[in-house]
Amino acid sequence: MLEQIIEILKDINPDNDYENETGLIDNKLLDSFDIVTLVGELNDAFDITITVVDLVPENFNSAAAMAALVEKLQNQ
């Protein structure tokens, strides 16, 4: 799952080191354009529904955090 998320991220914005970066939101490496596209891609790829409540920096600061969010939503 993590690899797939990193692929999606690279496709949206190839400029970041998604394997190691843990401050994608805090360090403003992803903007609102990226986030909206990313949510759409994650929803489609993993058959989940990310809502506005899930849009907190902790869920999007790293690829690993996104993977944890996807897993949580899949188990709901």
Next chain:
Amino acid sequence: MTGYESVSLITHTYYYRMNLLSFEFAAFFAALVLIYWLLPHKARKWVLLAASIAFYLCSGPKYIAYIAAATLVSYFCAIGCHRTNSSFAAVSKELKKTLSPEEFKARQKKSHRRASLFVGLALGTDLGILAVVKYLDFILQNSWSLIDPSFPGLKLIMPLGLSYFTFAAVGYVIDVSRSKYEPERDFAKFALYMTYFPQMLQGPIPRFDFMGTQFDSEKKFEWQSFSDGLRLILWGAFKMLVIANSVAPLSDIVKNFGTSSSSMTTIGGAQIWLSMIAWGVNLYTSFSGGIDIAEGVSECLGIRMAENFRRPYFATDLTDYWNRWHISLSEWLKDYVFYPLALSKRFSRFSKFLKTKFGKFIAKTVPVGLLSLLLFTLVGIWHGANWGEILFGVFNGVIILISTLLEPVFVKIRKPLKMDSLFIWRLFRSLRTFVIITLTRVVSHSASVSYAWKFYLAMFTYPGLDIFGEWAKNEAAAGTTFIKYLPAVIGIAALFCVSLIEEKSESHSLRAILADKPVLRIALEILCLVSIVVFGSYGIGFVQSSFIYSNY
């Protein structure tokens, strides 16, 4: 006029308002602080609520009906929505086992619909009050006046803090409906969240999950926090009294040109530029100064409010500027308008359609760019029910949309030249952003949109090199010398230095920087206080130009 009468920009009708920089407020605040900290923890919430209602009553007793209606409806509807959602959630597992998938979906839909009714009733009431009081007159003036040109308008008076308590209520109800947190059962605490007096004049727009817990938490009087609050009040007063009010006559050149308040008959491009730059300084120092005072007052009561400004004139582009200016409004619009629309299924389908037809870049930028345009139009509408403010929002949205679409081209130019790491490029970007925001403000600051077009033309075609022009001659005739503006110039230089130090430091806070330098801190405090006493602009002019955002 007495110390706390002010003029409503919307209705041109006089009404009372307790100004945070008046002796009346100082007495009110001193008494409140004393009672608040002397009484036990359990009584403090009630003291704050009583003080907030008393503060509100000063703006006119009858206007309390609006905030009371918004508070009551939002309180009960949030509870109703939560009860509907939780009673369905409690039986949903059981229902899933006993009902067919279609029957289960129908029950779920019914429950959602019921919860939505509560949300709809609350939002309808809250936004309905805002729409009627703030915008109905504007709509009627623009429609009914076509049939009857003598239509005078409704001249409704805006209740104090209308936009702030409306947005506070709407945010709370939506958060509860999203199950972000449970509804507040303690009515006094919720009423305090809605009416909390420091946020009533200029915001920041509060969030319940941030403020509510602070009203409840047990606090002990701490001199450090109290004195930090006083220092913030001092800094805010410095910004307002030494800078904002001193530059107000300059910024009023554009605002008053063509109205009965101005005797000027000609105006050149250089004067318009000067006046608009002064307006940028005036707007920032009066708004952020007012927020500093409100936050300082709140901090003296042990309650921290959200940050509303982050040195906006250091922004490198317009998006960055809006992330630093009136942050609580930008964040509110993002959370309750932008993201709900951007994450909706319809929006997602639109993006996918664009992706298949025009490729990834268009699919990513066009829909979000259009939403940004909508968002900035709303920012304009929020600022005021007139075409100048609406166009100000639209201009900002269009510029952001165009710059986003052209970003790949800019990147191609910047990257090989390694411009992003150059100081001169960073400086240029900040200056460029300041110029752009100054230009977009012309339309909202002019007496009418038709004047704004003429100003734009003059700014680029008719320099009028006598920079102070007819205005300076009038000032000289009235016996005013330019020495009057020297404190403002020194004040702006001091504000710039403080902002630069904060921007460059790791903590981004002068408070943290001065924490271990008590001698320097006391010296600066004395300097600040002396400047306010010696150079501060008071009087009628002060009252009229202060708390610019209090009519929103």
